[in-house]
Amino acid sequence: MLFVSSPGIGHLFPLIQLAWGFRTAGHDVLIAVAEHADRAAAAGLEVVDVAPDYSAVKVFEQVAKDNPRFAETVATRPAIDLEEWGVQIAAVNRPLVDGTMALVDDYRPDLVVYEQGATVGLLAADRAGVPAVQRNQSAWRTRGMHRSIASFLTDLMDKHQVSLPEPVATIESFPPSLLLEAEPEGWFMRWVPYGGGAVLGDRLPPVPARPEVAITMGTIELQAFGIGAVEPIIAAAGEVDADFVLALGDLDISPLGTLPRNVRAVGWTPLHTLLRTCTAVVHHGGGGTVMTAIDAGIPQLLAPDPRDQFQHTAREAVSRRGIGLVSTSDKVDADLLRRLIGDESLRTAAREVREEMVALPTPAETVRRIVERISG
Numbered sequence: 001m002l003f004v005s006s007p008g009i010g011h012l013f014p015l016i017q018l019a020w021g022f023r024t025a026g027h028d029v030l031i032a033v034a035e036h037a038d039r040a041a042a043a044g045l046e047v048v049d050v051a052p053d054y055s056a057v058k059v060f061e062q063v064a065k066d067n068p069r070f071a072e073t074v075a076t077r078p079a080i081d082l083e084e085w086g087v088q089i090a091a092v093n094r095p096l097v098d099g100t101m102a103l104v105d106d107y108r109p110d111l112v113v114y115e116q117g118a119t120v121g122l123l124a125a126d127r128a129g130v131p132a133v134q135r136n137q138s139a140w141r142t143r144g145m146h147r148s149i150a151s152f153l154t155d156l157m158d159k160h161q162v163s164l165p166e167p168v169a170t171i172e173s174f175p176p177s178l179l180l181e182a183e184p185e186g187w188f189m190r191w192v193p194y195g196g197g198a199v200l201g202d203r204l205p206p207v208p209a210r211p212e213v214a215i216t217m218g219t220i221e222l223q224a225f226g227i228g229a230v231e232p233i234i235a236a237a238g239e240v241d242a243d244f245v246l247a248l249g250d251l252d253i254s255p256l257g258t259l260p261r262n263v264r265a266v267g268w269t270p271l272h273t274l275l276r277t278c279t280a281v282v283h284h285g286g287g288g289t290v291m292t293a294i295d296a297g298i299p300q301l302l303a304p305d306p307r308d309q310f311q312h313t314a315r316e317a318v319s320r321r322g323i324g325l326v327s328t329s330d331k332v333d334a335d336l337l338r339r340l341i342g343d344e345s346l347r348t349a350a351r352e353v354r355e356e357m358v359a360l361p362t363p364a365e366t367v368r369r370i371v372e373r374i375s376g
């Protein structure tokens with residue numbers, strides 16, 4: 001089984017439980033990714049780095065430089081229709097194509113599982129002549145996205161003699177009520193959080209004496225837009241009668257200077273571990289973080305950098321289902337944070353969606369279903 005991910009931790013992690021689902025069912029599993037190969041290996045899986053030296057931030061910068069019209073128009077609007085973003089997502093996929101095709105020829109998979117943004121996974125399935133299964137991200141609808149991306153990759157598709165197949169199944173990330181009026185693209189699956197392993201100390205972290213709120217901005221937001229986006233959130237936190245835990249992963253937080261007394265910083269921590277003792281979470285809107293907050297049954301405030309258009313669909317879902325608040329990082333103030341902590345209706349709705357989500361088929365059940373589909 002070949003798992004193909006775009007180079008992003010937020011893209012890779014939603015594949016890990018499925019990959020282990022196949023492993024524990026006795027299948028061979030190989031991950032194709034770039035930039036974050038070590039993260040996939042740390043999940044106990046075998047990995048091939050299909051594009052050494054890849055840098056997502058550099059790819060985004062190059063796209064903006066080469067396509068000023070795109071940068072000034074499409075890239076300034078909410079990314080609702082991903083077809084429009086073909087030029088950027090194709091640029092993310094392009095460096096992966098040669099390495100992934102070579103890997104397919106060496107490995108000869110029976111199935112390719114790819115995450116929604118990795119069109120290269122569809123090309124891999126075509127090259128191998130095997131079925132493909134798509135893992136969706138956030139609430140995004142695929143529509144003509146892969147066709148749009150493929151239209152920027154025709155040279156590579158000719159070179160490797162591949163065309164664009166359709167997946168035999170798609171697995172949603174968000175539960176039904178968070179898709180609002182949108183049609184599901186395939187099967188629903190319970191979100192089982194994965195954030196890496198961690199040593200928690202010599203005993204379980206104590207339950208905090210007063211409300212603790214996590215502030216986390218995913219794994220690419222601040223890297224792409226700059227750490228400044230989190231500054232207004234930290235300043236607002238300093239005025240609130242609660243404790244805050246700043247979880248920015250491996251990012252160097254020294255540019256933030258001294259933090260308010262009620263804000264403590266932690267390095268990379270599996271998010272579900274952190275949220276277990278949190279009252280609420282403030283974050284950028286990434287699909288994995290939305291779902292991990294739902295798994296914790298706590299309210300969330302989605303406050304991305306105002307330039308980040310990719311979190312629009314998650315913001316719509318969270319606010320319309322009533323499980324959280326939405327803003328942008330520059331507009332977060334103490335009152336908004338107090339509402340996030342104190343509004344019981346958000347907490348009730350968050351628990352309802354948690355109930356809905358945990359009742360969905362597990363990754364293990366989903367793997368069985370996939371195997372049935374491709375064998376039948």
Ligand SMILES: Cc1cn([C@H]2C[C@H](O)[C@@H](COP(=O)(O)OP(=O)(O)O)O2)c(=O)[nH]c1=O
Nearest residue numbers: 010195218219249269270271286287288289
């Ligand atoms: C920063 C950080 C992220 N994470 C996880 C939470 C999510 O599953 C994932 C981030 O994915 P996601 O929320 O989809 O956002 P993005 O793609 O913008 O990074 O990383 C941790 O487990 N610990 C951390 O310290």
